[in-house]
């Protein structure tokens with residue numbers, strides 16, 4: 001008898017689902033909340049989103065200015081490092097391509113900053129070419145504070161901690177600057193398909 | 202170096218409540234951990250199918266011994282198996298320690314308030330035990346919210362008088378006879394006396410189901426506690 005978890009059967013899933021499931025993940029219907037501290041409450045009246053380049057140039061949008069930009073609806077599978085994945089989540093927001101369109105930069109990295117002090121980092125190219133959005137609507141409703149409302153980043157091809165909640169801006173940087181979880185043991189890049197969960201993965 | 206999956210043998214299981222269990226595992230090669238950290242547990246079925254979930258470590262590092270506290274969720278894939286079916290003597294795989302943020306280190310000297318909802322008490326118990334083990338004199342308070350007396354975890358250990366720890370139980374459904382506080386969910390009034398004793402620089406750790414953590418963290422910030430001093434861990 002194998003002594004490894006004898007009698008464990010688990011919940012089999014159809015291959016149509018498992019094909020969409022990165023290694024070590026399980027699908028969930030609910031929408032768990034994970035964050036390191038209290039949920040910041042950010043009124044849209046004072047909300048701004050600011051892109052700062054490596055030369056210190058700034059481009060900011062108020063809530064109304066952001067909503068006046070072209071909006072996109074998109075549907076994604078999202079993957080949390082705590083192992084749940086959620087299929088076909090429906091979002092509305094502004095593509096990062098739109099926000100970064102006329103920003104002059106040669107920086108290769110983005111440091112993402114949030115209300116509440118959270119930070120995360122990624123190569124700038126992971127935010128471009130239709131790969132990332134600043135979203136404010138989830139499943140037809142305004143994004144709730146515990147899920148990052150009024151607005152969060154959405155970078156569905158990376159683990160969800162990169163999709164910073166309560167986002168307030170990006171700093172474009174020539175050098176990579178590991179953020180909150182990246183300095184606390186999480187992988188610097190975070191590709192779910194390569195199971196890059198922790199340092200060294 | 203990626204963290205390896207290690208084989209860990211179940212060497213003991215004890216009831217905490219009618220449903221929750223403490224599991225003791227022996228994990229050869231375990232590198233040690235900090236109070237508050239968790240592990241990933243991976244189960245493998247005969248045909249190779251695998252499922253993994255996170256579980257907090259309920260006790261400070263002690264050689265290759267790992268203590269978990271599992272509250273089975275109805276219809277859950279992993280937790281009912283761990284709580285009741287995994288035979289003593291059999292093995293699972295573990296990976297860790299994980300999480301370098303929701304931790305308490307013996308060097309920390311500031312007063313601490315721990316706020317636990319149900320099974321959220323597990324990593325906080327590791328902190329209580331680490332604090333005791335280090336003979337730390339920093340002030341520690343624990344507020345443990347449970348449905349009724351029968352749902353109290355670590356009952357005996359937390360019931361023992363301890364000058365270095367101030368414990369308060371809150372009952373949400375059924376208060377025991379003689380309680381002055383009627384049964385009900387955590388309120389600002391429950392936190393007020395604890396916050397009075399916590400200096401502004403004190404750290405608050407909140408752990409439990411998402412709804413509980415959201416409520417507790419909101420109450421704490423509304424009471425003026427600096428959000429930067431509040432660490433949360435949500436069990437999903």
Ligand SMILES: Cc1cc2nc3c(=O)[nH]c(=O)nc-3n(C[C@H](O)[C@H](O)[C@H](O)COP(=O)(O)OP(=O)(O)OC[C@H]3O[C@@H](n4cnc5c(N)ncnc54)[C@H](O)[C@@H]3O)c2cc1C
Pocket residue numbers: 082239254255256257258270271272273274275276277278279280281320323324434435436437
């Ligand atoms: C950092 C961290 C630490 C944790 N520490 C602990 C701990 O110390 N102790 C502890 O007990 N837990 C802990 N947890 C929670 C734990 O990881 C699991 O989430 C929990 O045990 C449930 O897992 P499960 O596989 O039993 O349930 P799952 O199978 O994941 O199900 C979760 C819920 O979804 C429902 N569900 C799922 N699939 C279906 C379906 N197909 N149909 C209907 N309903 C469905 C289930 O009924 C259940 O209510 C921790 C979580 C994290 C992130």
